[in-house]
Amino acid sequence: MSDAYEVPIRDESIRLGQFLKLANLIESGAEAKEVIADGLVSVNGEAEFRRGRQLHVGDIVEIAGASARVTRDE
Incomplete structure (x- = not known):
């Protein structure tokens, strides 16, 4: 697993599907719907299907060997 790169968000939270696009992972x-349904996305090390x-902030999303960490946009 490679080091996660940081992807800042404006709000307190973001939906997984939106974050995958924001982080340019898909x-x-x-x-997003397909890769999540196929179990190819994990959040904090656990497969996520929603x-x-x-x-x-602090959550780490992984897909196909790429990792992105949710950070706060200051």
């Missing part, structure tokens, strides 16, 4: 919402999962 191309579209449709792709596109609407709320992520908060």
Whole structure:
């Protein structure tokens, strides 16, 4: 696993599907739906199957060997 890169968000939380797009880990919402349904996305080391999962600062999302950490946009 590579080191997670930081992706700042404006609000207190963000939905997983939105974060995947923001972090440029996927191309579209449709792709987010597919990769999440297929169990290819993990949050904090556990497979996540809910596109609407709320992520908060400090959460780490992994897909296909890439990792992104939710950080606060100051």
